[in-house]
Amino acid sequence: MEGDWHTPVADGRVDDEVHLPGSKSLTNRFLVLAALANGPSLLRRPLRSRDTLLMAQALRQLGAGVEDTTAAQGSRPDWLVTPASLRGGGSVDCGLAGTVMRFLPPVAALASGTVDFDGDAQARVRPMGPVLDALRTLGVDLDDDGRGTLPFTVRGRGHVRGGTVTLDASASSQFISALLLAGARYDEGVTVHHRGKPVPSEPHIEMTVETLRDAGVMVDDSEPDTWRVEPSEVNALDVQVEPDLSNAAPFLAAGLVTAGRVTVPGWPHHTTQAGDAIRDILDAMGADVSLTREGLTVTGTGQVSGIDVDLHDASELTPVVAAVAALADSPTVIRGVAHIRGHETDRLAALARELGSLGTSVTETDDGLRIEPRAMQAGLFHTYADHRMVMAGAVLGLGVPGLRVEDAATVAKTLPEFVDLWHGLVAPGTSAAGAVTA
Ligand SMILES: O=C(O)C1=C[C@@H](OP(=O)(O)O)[C@@H](O)[C@H](O)C1
Numbered sequence: 001m002e003g004d005w006h007t008p009v010a011d012g013r014v015d016d017e018v019h020l021p022g023s024k025s026l027t028n029r030f031l032v033l034a035a036l037a038n039g040p041s042l043l044r045r046p047l048r049s050r051d052t053l054l055m056a057q058a059l060r061q062l063g064a065g066v067e068d069t070t071a072a073q074g075s076r077p078d079w080l081v082t083p084a085s086l087r088g089g090g091s092v093d094c095g096l097a098g099t100v101m102r103f104l105p106p107v108a109a110l111a112s113g114t115v116d117f118d119g120d121a122q123a124r125v126r127p128m129g130p131v132l133d134a135l136r137t138l139g140v141d142l143d144d145d146g147r148g149t150l151p152f153t154v155r156g157r158g159h160v161r162g163g164t165v166t167l168d169a170s171a172s173s174q175f176i177s178a179l180l181l182a183g184a185r186y187d188e189g190v191t192v193h194h195r196g197k198p199v200p201s202e203p204h205i206e207m208t209v210e211t212l213r214d215a216g217v218m219v220d221d222s223e224p225d226t227w228r229v230e231p232s233e234v235n236a237l238d239v240q241v242e243p244d245l246s247n248a249a250p251f252l253a254a255g256l257v258t259a260g261r262v263t264v265p266g267w268p269h270h271t272t273q274a275g276d277a278i279r280d281i282l283d284a285m286g287a288d289v290s291l292t293r294e295g296l297t298v299t300g301t302g303q304v305s306g307i308d309v310d311l312h313d314a315s316e317l318t319p320v321v322a323a324v325a326a327l328a329d330s331p332t333v334i335r336g337v338a339h340i341r342g343h344e345t346d347r348l349a350a351l352a353r354e355l356g357s358l359g360t361s362v363t364e365t366d367d368g369l370r371i372e373p374r375a376m377q378a379g380l381f382h383t384y385a386d387h388r389m390v391m392a393g394a395v396l397g398l399g400v401p402g403l404r405v406e407d408a409a410t411v412a413k414t415l416p417e418f419v420d421l422w423h424g425l426v427a428p429g430t431s432a433a434g435a436v437t438a
């Protein structure tokens with residue numbers, strides 16, 4: 001989808017169900033564990049998006065099989081993942097996926113041979129150094145240019161000694177998840193100590209620990225900021241991927257902003273997904289929120305209130321929460337997300353610039369944003385190759401007639417169907433194709 005997307009303004013209250021594809025974070029963890037497992041694995045309802053297709057392609061490059069296999073009627077094919085002894089000799093395209101660039105070097109270290117890593121231009125500034133330094137400490141040979149970013153080369157020797165390592169994971173929880181996911185296959189397992197400011201996105205580490213334990217790996221996380229993975233086999237998986245709760249956020253926000261009602265079927269009652277926090281956030285911003293066997297329903301009450309919220313644990317929700325905040329009737333303070341300057345783009349700068357250019361008053365703080373809503377006028381919302389900026393732009397468009405979102409196709413990083421789903425919810429009968437201009 002080339003060009004600017006004219007986002008639809010709701011002609012009333014939205015009222016529908018939105019069926020969302022699987023979680024990026026779960027799909028990419030399951031793919032990695034399945035490639036390291038002791039037999040073929042079945043991944044049911046995996047997410048197919050740029051980040052997960054890049055992960056699947058990289059694992060194939062390393063020798064694993066990732067193939068479509070028949071699924072329940074009406075569903076897209078599941079994935080059958082067949083592990084193999086990992087081989088080098090190729091290159092991994094990380095795109096802009098944090099999970100690919102962080103989770104795969106510790107896996108490539110187990111391959112026999114050299115694996116080159118690179119990605120998009122914006123990926124070359126995302127922090128990687130603590131993972132590369134930790135791998136060296138654990139006995140891995142790798143070359144980089146000393147900047148601690150892509151590109152780099154891992155020289156796999158077929159096995160990794162492993163052991164104990166201390167790193168600073170305050171820039172990304174993915175540094176820790178990366179070492180834990182591969183650690184069971186290291187000769188001595190791995191013990192990771194974090195030293196530094198608090199680790200962000202902790203639910204994602206819990207997700208890593210839970211997926212490992214479910215695959216039969218022993219993980220000790222009883223000490224603060226310390227994780228121990230025992231050396232062991234990884235059991236083959238037969239798993240169903242939960243819907244992506246962070247990708248649900250803009251749709252649920254539409255329920256609140258239009259005083260309508262949106263249900264996401266299949267919302268898990270137990271989950272490690274950080275996006276589950278959207279329930280409490282939208283509740284605090286004025287929605288009625290109910291979780292039943294049918295799913296999660298958000299109903300707008302006609303009032304949208306600002307909040308003071310710490311998103312340290314659920315930082316990937318920041319762009320959508322900031323968009324709702326700009327449509328609220330009182331100021332919002334978002335705290336605890338300094339590290340999202342290293343996400344797909346510097347999200348604090350991008351949100352301040354784009355919301356500001358539409359007329360909202362936004363101040364960047366050290367660790368977040370202060371948003372004072374003002375009347376906004378139509379304009380072009382730039383997205384900086386960031387899927388969540390597209391989602392934020394769509395939410396803003398509910399209240400700003402004439403808003404256009406630049407490069408909406410970039411949303412395919414985690415949700416290629418986003419624009420179609422959005423038209424289906426907000427303006428049924430209109431189509432994405434008719435809403436894009438060059
Ligand atoms: O492990 C994961 O799947 C993720 C961890 C988080 O990264 P950070 O800790 O860098 O925020 C999150 O923001 C990202 O979208 C996905």
Ligand SMILES: C=C(OP(=O)(O)O)C(=O)O
Binds near residue numbers: 414
């Ligand atoms: C930060 C994100 O992605 P990544 O996995 O690339 O870090 C995100 O999806 O918001």
